[in-house]
Amino acid sequence: MTRILxxxxxxxxxxxxxxAKYRLEEEGWQVHIAAPEKRAFLSVVHDFEPGYDTYVxxxxxxxxxxxxxxxxxxxxxxxxxxxxxxxPEYLRNRPKAVAIVRHFVETGKPIAANCxxxxxxxxxxxxxxxxxxxxxxxxxxxxxxxxxxxxREVVVDGNLVSVRGWPDNGPWMREFVRMMRNRKG
Numbered sequence: 666m667t668r669i670l671x672x673x674x675x676x677x678x679x680x681x682x683x684x685a686k687y688r689l690e691e692e693g694w695q696v697h698i699a700a701p702e703k704r705a706f707l708s709v710v711h712d713f714e715p716g717y718d719t720y721v722x723x724x725x726x727x728x729x730x731x732x733x734x735x736x737x738x739x740x741x742x743x744x745x746x747x748x749x750x751x752x753p754e755y756l757r758n759r760p761k762a763v764a765i766v767r768h769f770v771e772t773g774k775p776i777a778a779n780c781x782x783x784x785x786x787x788x789x790x791x792x793x794x795x796x797x798x799x800x801x802x803x804x805x806x807x808x809x810x811x812x813x814x815x816x817r818e819v820v821v822d823g824n825l826v827s828v829r830g831w832p833d834n835g836p837w838m839r840e841f842v843r844m845m846r847n848r849k850g
Contacts, residue, residue, distance in 0.1 A: 667694040667845065670742040672734070672762060672785070674700040678750035679708040679725030680831040681779045685746045688838045694845075699737050700730035701759065709750050711780075711831070719802070722751075734761040739768035744845050749780020749800065749830060757788035766791070773824045775848060777841040780830040783807065796820055797827040 669689050673682055682698070689696050700706050708725035739745075745766065747753065756762040766789035769776050778786050783799040784806065786792065792810030798820045799807055807814040819836035820827050826844060828837040 667692070667744070668742045669694050669696045669744045669746060669845075670737065670739065670765070671696060671698045671746040671748065672700075672756065672765060673698065673706075673708075673728070673748050673750070674730075674752040674756060675706045675708075676722075676751035677706070677708050677728070677748050678752075678780060678831060679710050679728075680834065681748035681750065681782075682708055682728055683726070684831070684834045685748060685777065685779075685838060685841075688842070689746070692842060692845075697731040697742075698728060699732050699734055699765075700728075701734055701756075701762075703730050703733040703736065705729050711750065734759065734765065737761075737765055739765045742774070743848070744775040744841070745769040745777070746841070747776065747778040747782030747785050749782045751781065753781040753784040757784045763788045769824070775824050775826070775841060775844045777826045777837060779828050779833070779837055783827055786825065786827075787812070791825065795825060796822045797825060798829050799827060800830055 711720040770791035787810040792812040795812040804814040818833045
């Protein structure tokens with residue numbers, strides 16, 4: 666059975682966590698959510714209000730983590746999903762989170778990164794020579810890590826599918842599912 670790992674935590678984007686989880690389960694795949702600890706955490710909803718320079722943040726849903734980061738064996742998973750929100754900003758400073766992502770970068774297994782999720786790919790050394798997108802305000806972060814930033818709804822580069830944010834969820838999972846199916850042969 667195909668197994669997918671989602672890494673997120675407090676302040677992860679609700680729409681990116683649950684859209685990916687349910688879309689991938691629809692394929693018949695097993696999906697596990699990993700967070701710093703195995704517990705319920707609070708996700709957020711980022712929205713775009715007229716007159717604001719950037720997104721606003723509202724409380725999202727409680728999400729139950731299936732396992733803590735220390736319990737993850739990345740070799741047991743076929744693909745990795747990195748939702749955005751603010752969670753990737755602190756997860757990139759957690760050595761275990763970075764080590765898990767590095768496994769997928771180095772083995773070439775499929776990675777789907779949304780919004781701020783590419784920060785984890787960059788922290789794991791997955792930037793040099795890549796083309797990717799992210800939340801547009803992260804363009805300097807993408808470039809300083811040696812990747813080319815493009816502002817498109819979806820970018821596929823090797824084993825990485827990246828998008829700008831939850832409004833691009835459809836193209837995000839369309840390309841990731843395609844990549845997973847092609848990998849399985």
